[in-house]
Amino acid sequence: MVSVDRFYAPDGLDLAVETRHDGGAPTLLFAHGFGQTRGAWNGAADVLAARGYRCVSFDSRGHGESGRVAGGDYHMDQFAGDLQALARAQPEPPVLIGASMGGLLGLVLAGEARPVPFRALILVDITPRWETAGVERILAFMQAHPDGFADYAEASAQVAAYLPQRRERKREDQLKPLLREGADGRLRWHWDPALLAGVVSESERYQPRLLAAAARVEVPVLLLSGERSDVVSRDTVAEFLRLVPHACHVEVAGATHMLAGDANDAFTREIAAFIQDVFPGGPTRRPAIPQEVH
The missing domain is CATH 3.40.50.1820 (Alpha/Beta hydrolase fold, catalytic domain)
Incomplete structure (x- = not known):
């Protein structure tokens, strides 16, 4: 439970x-x-x-x-x-x-x-x-998309590029908890x-x-x-x-x-x-x- x-x-x-x-x-x-x-x-x-x-x-x-x-x-x-x-x-x-x-x-x-x-x-x-160097790579990814993403497919592609060791791309249901839709309709990361x-x-x-x-x-x-x-x-x-x-x-x-x-x-x-x-x-x-x- x-x-x-x-x-x-x-x-x-x-x-x-x-x-x-x-x-x-x-x-x-x-x-x-x-x-x-x-x-x-x-x-x-x-x-x-x-x-x-x-x-x-x-x-x-x-x-x-x-x-x-x-x-x-x-x-x-x-x-x-x-x-x-x-x-x-x-x-x-x-x-x-x-x-x-x-x-x-x-x-x-x-x-x-x-x-x-x-x-x-x-x-x-x-x-x-x-x-x-490793920390800077993480921060660079976090700062790379201030305007967010047009859709979940775009977000998934960017995550896949950041984590090339993963065999499978993030699905929409996996990304939904990580993204918020703004007033402009674009998806941005969940963090402040x-x-x-x-x-x-x-x-x-x-x-x-x-x-x-x-x-x-x-x-x-x-x-x-x-x-x-x-x-x-x-x-x-x-x-x-x-x-x-x-x-x-x-x-x-x-x-x-x-x-x-x-x-x-x-x-x-x-x-x-x-x-x-x-x-x-x-x-x-x-x-x-x-x-x-x-």
């Missing part, structure tokens, strides 16, 4: 929150990346909920069906506050699964907040220091354009704070990285593992920064295996497939 509710952030902004298998345990809290929605987790959340986990995903402020900040005054601390409040609202501390921006927010909270709002942390292709000016300008300044937070993380940590990622590299992974020596690292073969979408089966399998190792007695672990994960 899937339910969608509204959650009110500390400053009163409303967030769209989706829950699967409300009676399951432990709770897995999914935090998406910049420019994404909770829909990025649908494949993984469906599989993991079916295995007995309670899965909670949400649209970050300014994204998807969540509220937008009046005047476009976005700051990273707002996003961190939202995530902390949502984590503390769960029946017990959740396992955080954070991709890109969502992972960075989780890392800050795991290192700074006391008590720690998570029982474990799973970072999806993100480290405290990242490869600038003001995010580009606010959050992006703060991201580089966040790195010293992220590095310091990582060194203070004590909860179990799994870092999943894509073999073909241009955001995370061997150097950034090595630095992270020096900062968090108890962390586990798995590189997913063939995957890019969009790891969950590129290799959802391997992604969900590694999450379930990690949680079962850290919290034995939960849903049964399924063995990894060696040729897919290195």
Whole structure:
């Protein structure tokens, strides 16, 4: 069963929150990346909920069906506050699964907040220091179509060009949650354009704070990285593992920064295996497939 509710952030902004298998345990809290929605987790959340986990995903402020900040005054601390409040609202501390921006927010909270709002942390292709070229490629795509698209076919073609590793193009039903029709009839991305000016300008300044937070993380940590990622590299992974020596690292073969979408089966399998190792007695672990994960 899937339910969608509204959650009110500390400053009163409303967030769209989706829950699967409300009676399951432990709770897995999914935090998406910049420019994404909770829909990025649908494949993984469906599989993991079916295995007995309670899965909670949400649209970050300014994204998807969540509220937008009046005047476009976005700051990273707002996003961190939202995530902390949502984590503390769960029946017990959740396992955080954070991709890109969502992972960075989780890392800050795991290192700074006391008590720690998570029982474990799973970072999806993100480290405290990242490869600038990869981030710039993502931002270039987000900035490339300010006037939107004439129809879903045009949007699908642009997404396919951005994600050439995907075999299938996005269908109209898959694109509808990601696009909004404007008064002029054109389709534009779901996120608030003001995010580009606010959050992006703060991201580089966040790195010293992220590095310091990582060194203070004590909860179990799994870092999943894509073999073909241009955001995370061997150097950034090595630095992270020096900062968090108890962390586990798995590189997913063939995957890019969009790891969950590129290799959802391997992604969900590694999450379930990690949680079962850290919290034995939960849903049964399924063995990894060696040729897919290195």
